Amino acid sequence: MKTVRVELGNRSYPIYVGEGLLVRVGELTRQHLPGRRLMVISNSTVTGLYGEFLKRNLEAAGWKVLWAEMLDGEEHKNLATVSRLYDLAVEGGLERGDAILAFGGGVVGDVAGFVAATFMRGIAWGQVPTTLLAQVDASVGGKVGVNHPKGKNLIGAFHQPRLVVADVATLRSLPRREIASGMAEVVKYGVIRSASFFAWLEENVEELLSLVPEALTHAVATSCRIKAEVVAADERESGLRAILNFGHTVGHALEAMTDYTRFTHGEAVAIGMVVASRLARHLGLGFTAEEEERLVNLLEAIGLPTSLPPGTDPRELLLFMQRDKKVKEGKLTFVLPRRIGEVEVVREVPQEILLEVLSA
Ligand SMILES: NC(=O)c1ccc[n+]([C@@H]2O[C@H](COP(=O)([O-])OP(=O)(O)OC[C@H]3O[C@@H](n4cnc5c(N)ncnc54)[C@H](O)[C@@H]3O)[C@@H](O)[C@H]2O)c1
Ligand SMILES: [Zn+2]
Structure with a gap:
């Protein structure tokens, strides 16, 4: 224990x-x-x-x-x-x-x-x-x-x-799909806060998916520790706690746009994390193509989707993002990775750049 x-x-x-x-x-x-x-x-x-x-x-x-x-x-x-x-x-x-x-x-x-x-x-x-x-x-x-x-x-x-x-x-x-969905948040903790945990996940993804108890215990405890650290620093969500929303700006919009029926929460967040990575690269925050590939590979190994469904209208998705209750005065805030293990909260991401990334 x-x-x-x-x-x-x-x-x-x-x-x-x-x-x-x-x-x-x-x-x-x-x-x-x-x-x-x-x-x-x-x-x-x-x-x-x-x-x-x-x-x-x-x-x-x-x-x-x-x-x-x-x-x-x-x-x-x-x-x-x-x-x-x-x-x-x-x-x-x-x-x-x-x-x-x-x-x-x-x-x-x-x-x-x-x-x-x-x-x-x-x-x-x-x-x-x-x-x-x-x-x-x-x-x-x-x-x-x-x-x-x-x-x-x-x-x-x-x-x-x-x-x-x-x-x-x-x-x-638990149904397999629910396991994969929960794993999206586990991957999120690695990207926002711990490169070593991310690397451990890459090594142990098979064990986790076969529900090996020691692997699961480590993944759950480490995830809780990372979230606990973030929450302890910001219990009422005024600052640091925002980093927990990595992948969620697009994720929430995608869930809402598809009436909460097409994607599980984790599936939508997985796609959102990949979009955020692309955005980070576009804005030159330091996140590399190799890091993005590691993220995509890990999510795919888990069985999570990593791209927007074909035919997604970027402008419609943008509208759903602007409706999110966390959007202040229509300004889009994104949690973007600088590297695996570190993210940054970027306010006022220009719409044109976002649309460009969503259309790619
Ligand atoms: N409070 C928070 O900080 C916080 C954070 C994340 C999510 N949430 C909320 O959590 C909810 C989603 O949680 P969820 O994904 O656990 O969904 P859920 O509670 O609906 O559970 C998913 C399904 O699994 C079933 N289930 C639960 N345990 C099972 C088990 N051991 N074996 C088989 N089936 C089992 C449930 O009955 C349900 O049908 C959302 O409402 C979301 O808003 C809250
Ligand atoms: Zn979530």
């Missing part, structure tokens, strides 16, 4: 990463979460796979478990679901000094965290993420929230969990 500490003063918390950690969730939650009652928020799929096992483990550790299930899917990450969960919490007698445990992917984590942030003005919570994306991304940083019909993640809060337990064995039941 590896432990990564997210250093946020009195809101610091540990992330435990390893193979077979589900059996230790009872004991670990007892150490880090207060109260007698624990409301577990999960979804139908994850409950079907691991619910019985986790519930018994928690009860054996002394928790009075209130198991709450939401429907599976991003379309249920909304206030109606949250409202129903408040009802279950009230009916189940959950108190201010009790706790919530999120058990599932990023959707469950964001919803459960939002319930924890708001129920009785905020109660303690922990996370047991069961997708690669949730383990390497959504479990670090304390962003919680739900979607609004007008936009994703428009309603939310910052509420740090007290602990995260990432059992890489749970990834075995």
Whole structure:
């Protein structure tokens, strides 16, 4: 087991990463979460796979478990679901000094965290993420929230969990496409912050895709450590945290433009990272053709797309980029690589250059 500490003063918390950690969730939650009652928020799929096992483990550790299930899917990450969960919490007698445990992917984590942030003005919570994306991304940083019909993640809060337990064995039941999608964020961490991690990924991509536990544990723990460092330096996203958006300016636009149906998040981000690399080369930031080739090769080895779908209209994509909630006064900000392991935030990228790169 590896432990990564997210250093946020009195809101610091540990992330435990390893193979077979589900059996230790009872004991670990007892150490880090207060109260007698624990409301577990999960979804139908994850409950079907691991619910019985986790519930018994928690009860054996002394928790009075209130198991709450939401429907599976991003379309249920909304206030109606949250409202129903408040009802279950009230009916189940959950108190201010009790706790919530999120058990599932990023959707469950964001919803459960939002319930924890708001129920009785905020109660303690922990996370047991069961997708690669949730383990390497959504479990670090304390962003919680739900979607609004007008936009994703428009309603939310910052509420740090007290602990995260990432059992890489749970990834075995995850569809291949979800593994590849989560890997896009893992590659992102290498490019933005660590050339040695990137090189390690190139060496170990086969092991990772075959879900070798030691390799997965290293990749998840290193990803969490990198995100934790960035978040610790900028908890509320005013500066450095922006670098986590590498690949996301184009990625988000591509997802929105295709109605969130054609690409998974990671697939869109993979394409976005390649576009950002091209842009960096165009602007002469130092990123080389060889580095771009290494990035493309790694993404392809994972099974991720690396170019815009044929027929993509660059101007339409640009419009979607300008609609992103992070765009300030219509100015396009990009996170661009200087070299593998280092990025720079570039504001006001000229539209003509962007269109040129998108059309190439
Ligand atoms: N809070 C943050 O910082 C943050 C960061 C990144 C993403 N997110 C959010 O996370 C969400 C995406 O997360 P996701 O990719 O985990 O999607 P998800 O939660 O929808 O999970 C993907 C699918 O896998 C299923 N699943 C989960 N664990 C499984 C397992 N072990 N075996 C088999 N199936 C399993 C789920 O039921 C779901 O059908 C988005 O809503 C996004 O906004 C939040
Ligand atoms: Zn992302």
